[in-house]
Amino acid sequence: MTGNHTIPGDDQHGMDCDRCREAMSAALDGESDAAEQARVDAHLDGCAACRAWRRDAETVTRRARTGVAEPGPDLVALVLDAAPGPRARWRGTAARAGLAVVGAVQAVLGLTSLLGASMQHDAMADSIVVLGAGMAHATHESAAWNLALGVAFLAGALWTRHLAGLLPALGAFIAVLAVLSGIDLLAGRVEPARVVSHVVLVVGFVLGIAVVRAAPRSGPAPTPGGRWWARGEGPVAPHGAPAPDAARWERESDVA
Amino acid sequence: MDDARITELALRARDGHRDAAGEFVAATQQQVWRLLVHLADAAVAEELAQETYERALGSLRRYRGEAPARNWLLSIARRVAADHLRRRARRPVSPAEPAEDDRPVGRAPRPDPAESVAVRDALDALDGDRREAFVLTQVVGLSYEEAAAVCGCPIGTIRSRVARARADLVDALSEPPAAERPPRSG
Structure with a gap:
């Protein structure tokens, strides 16, 4: 220099x-x-x-x-057709609302089968035990899983940011369930009405994809990757518990 | 109009608000136009500006608001101009560009004062990278940092390209009696 x-x-x-x-x-x-x-x-x-x-x-x-400051032509009218139409506005909202409804339905289905299983399970002798679980426990497990999926849909409708992470697991679940349901239907091991209830999952999956596609920007989320900061005080030691209203979530992506 | 407002308009346009899309275009089109006039030329700038907005508005759905929308748009305009120049370079050289409408073929779509012609000629004669840096910072009005973001290069590169463009323009535009001028040293 x-x-x-x-x-x-x-x-x-x-x-x-x-x-x-x-x-x-x-x-x-x-x-x-x-x-x-x-x-x-x-x-x-x-x-x-x-x-x-x-x-x-x-x-x-x-x-x-x-x-060189000569003005250019006014292009607004010429190019506006390329902009996303009003449909884009309600598409995401509609998909989220639909997903919330599906989540509620799925949660009710899960609760119903949980209650049904509890009521029947006194009368039912566990004659069949598979991999350490009797019929009653297998039913509980499936009911818990159905309830959880309902909650996951509801959470996904609320916090769209994390919905994309749910979709691969859900897709795999639906694919496996579809094959098994087909086999069970043919063998007469399941009533058609029960299989029809699985359609709710498929609808939720499709709506989930629609929500993810309609909202490419980071939507609301509970931010597990975020750090807990006290307002104006910088990072808080893990043991120092800040008052909830004096603190906020801050994402690394927002800071960058 | 400031960057935050333009970015907000782009995000609203992305969500399907056509009025915001219109405001976004209106707020940015003069800068896009000026950039394209200088990176390509005025005869095709309107066509290229239209292509820029069609690309930008068409890909708004993937815009996440991470970069300021104006920089994002100008980098699209820059790519449109580069694509145009590449296409033109690949075409066999023809004696005159065929005019597809009744606009006279030439640099400017309307009569230009002599001053403007001289400046434009000097700008057009600049090396491509220098012209780009100079136009982004002087004519479009970006800061060095914003120009660096649009070009995808370090700020120092913009700084030195602008300085070299200035030196070239000084050589080209300073008054003709060159014999009286002190020789350029350094």
């Missing part, structure tokens, strides 16, 4: 002409570096060519900024 020795006579001021002109150019754009300015001034004291260049550069800049 202290001169360019290929240009004798310029480096004694700590800056060669090229560097000086680059710094003057930045200064003309309001992007100057205060530390550099002193060396620029020192160079200018001894360099008439750079003083002339600065005057010329100012003139040229003014001409370039003002001389």
Whole structure:
């Protein structure tokens, strides 16, 4: 930074002409570096060519900024058709509302089978035990899973940001369940009405995809990746419990 | 109009608000136009500006508001201009560009004062990277940081390209009696 020795006579001021002109150019754009300015001034004291260049550069800049400012055509009417239509506005909302309804239905189905299983299970002898679970426990497990999916749909409708993460698991579940349901239906091991109730899952899956596609921007989320910050106090030690209303979630992606 | 407002308009446009899309175009089109006039030329700038907005509005659904919408739009305009120049370079050279409408073929769609012609000629003669940096910062009015974001290069690169463009313009535009001028050193 202290001169360019290929240009004798310029480096004694700590800056060669090229560097000086680059710094003057930045200064003309309001992007100057205060530390550099002193060396620029020192160079200018001894360099008439750079003083002339600065005057010329100012003139040229003014001409370039003002001389080419002819207005362009108004394109608003021509290009507006390419913009997302009003459908985009309600598509996401409708999909979320639908997902919430599906979640509620699924949760009710799960609760119903949970209650049904509890009521029957006194009367039912566990004659069949598979992999350590009797019929009653297998039914409980399936009911819990159905209830959980209902809650997951509801949560996904509320916090769209995390919905995408649910979809692969749900897709796998639906695919496996579809195959098994088909086999069980053919073998007469399940009533058609029970299989029809699985359609709720498929509808939820499709709506989930629609919500994810309609809201590419980060939607609301409970932010597991976030850190708990006290307002104005910086990071809080894990054991220091801040008052909930004096703190906020801050995502790393928001900070960056 | 400030960047935050333009970004907000883009996000509302993405969510299907056509009025916001219209405001977004109205608020940005002069800058897009100026950039394209200089990166390509005025004869095709309108067509390219239209293409820019069609690309931008068409891909709004994927815009997440992470970068300011104006920078995002200008980088699309820059790509549109680059694509145009590439297409034109690939075409065999023809003696005159065929005019598809009744607009006279040439640099400017309307009569230009001599001053403007001289400046435009000098800008057009600049090396491509220097012209881009100069136009983004002087004509479009971006800061070095914003121009660097649009071009995808470091701020220092913008700074030195602008300075070199300025030096070239000084050489090209400073008054003709060149013999009287001090020789450029450095």
